[in-house]
Amino acid sequence: MRLDHWIKQLFIIPGLVVAILLTNPIININTFIKILIGLLATSLIASSNYVINEWLDAKFDKYHPTKKNRSAVVNKLKKEIIYTIYFLLAISGLIISSFISKYFLITELTLWIMGILYNVKPFRLKDIAFIDSLSESINNALRFLMGWFLITSSYLPPISIILGYWLTGTFLMQIKRYSEYRMINDKNTASKYRKSFATYNEDTLLVSSVFYAILAVFFIGIFLIKYKIELILFIPFFIGLFCLYIYISFKKDSPVQKPEKLYKEKILIAYLIFLFILFIILININIEYLDVFINNDLLPLKK
Known part of the structure; x- marks a missing residue:
C-alpha cells in the first residue's frame, strides 16, 4: 500500500490554494472536513495503484539495487489476495469520493484508470520512452484538479x-x-x-x-x-x-x-x-x- 507515499497527496494543496484565491469561497469547518475526506479517498485510490504496480513490476524490480528487496519480489504472494486488496482500496476510495462531488469522483476515477493504463498490459505506458513520464505525471494534474474541486464545482481552473x-x-x-x-x-x-x-x-x-x-x-x-x-x-x-x-x-x-x-x-x-x-x-x-x-x-x- 506504500503508506509512506501518502505524503504525495500534498500535491493537492496548490489546487486548493489557487481555487481559494480565484473563487473567494466561504471557508468553514465543513470545508476542512471535505478536504480530509478527499485526502483519504485519494490516498486509498493511490494505494490501489501502488498495489497493482508492485505486483506487476516484481519481475522487473529484481534488477533494481533497492527495489529488489520489496515484498512482492522476495515473497511468494497469492494473486487472489493481491487483487482483493486492489479492488477493495479502489472501490472504497471511489465510494468516499462520491460524497464530495460529481467532478471530484470523475477525477478520482480517472486517477484509478491511469493506474491501469500505466501498469497493465496491453497498455503498460510505463514501458514506452517519453510516454512513460508524460502519462504518469497526468496524476499530478489530477491532484491539482482534486484540490480545486474540493473548493468549488462551479468552475474549471x-x-x-x-x-x-x-x-x-x-x-x-x-x-x-x-x-x-x-x-x-x-x-x-x-x-x-x-x-x-x-x-x-x-x-x-x-x-x-x-x-x-x-x-x-x-x-x-x-x-x-x-x-x-x-x-x-x-x-x-x-x-x-x-x-x-x-x-x-x-x-x-x-x-x-x-x-x-x-x-x-x-x-x-x-x-x-x-x-x-x-x-x-x-x-x-x-x-x-x-x-x-x-x-x-x-x-x-x-x-
Whole structure:
C-alpha cells in the first residue's frame, strides 16, 4: 500500500490554494472536513495503484539495487489476495469520493484508470520512452484538479496552470529516471528493470527533463502574469527550484528517486518555505511600475 507515499497527496494543496484565491469561497469547518475526506479517498485510490504496480513490476524490480528487496519480489504472494486488496482500496476510495462531488469522483476515477493504463498490459505506458513520464505525471494534474474541486464545482481552473502543473510532474518523473539510470550505471541491467531505459540514455533523460521544466515554467508563468502581474518577480526564483532539484539529482542514491524522502533535504525544504513566503507577499502588494509588462502601448521616443 506504500503508506509512506501518502505524503504525495500534498500535491493537492496548490489546487486548493489557487481555487481559494480565484473563487473567494466561504471557508468553514465543513470545508476542512471535505478536504480530509478527499485526502483519504485519494490516498486509498493511490494505494490501489501502488498495489497493482508492485505486483506487476516484481519481475522487473529484481534488477533494481533497492527495489529488489520489496515484498512482492522476495515473497511468494497469492494473486487472489493481491487483487482483493486492489479492488477493495479502489472501490472504497471511489465510494468516499462520491460524497464530495460529481467532478471530484470523475477525477478520482480517472486517477484509478491511469493506474491501469500505466501498469497493465496491453497498455503498460510505463514501458514506452517519453510516454512513460508524460502519462504518469497526468496524476499530478489530477491532484491539482482534486484540490480545486474540493473548493468549488462551479468552475474549471485555468488551462495554463493545469498544463504547467502536469509538465512540472513530467519533469519530476523524468529527472527521477535520470537519477535511477545513473545509479544502475549499466544499460543492460537498467533495460531489464525498466524497458524504456533501452531507448533512453543519460543525455536524453537530462535534456528532456530540462525541456519539460522550461515548458512548465512557460505555462505557469502565463498563469501567474495573467492573474497577478507582481508574480512576475516570483518566476526567476521558481526557475531556481527546478535548478535545485536537478542539482539534487546528481547526488549518489539521490532522493529524487524516492520523492517521499525529499523532506530530508533541508536546503530544498528551506527553499520551498522561502518561495511560499515570497508568493504570499507578492499576491498582497501592488507594484504599478510592473504594468509596463502588460501594457500594449509603444513607448514614444523624444524627437
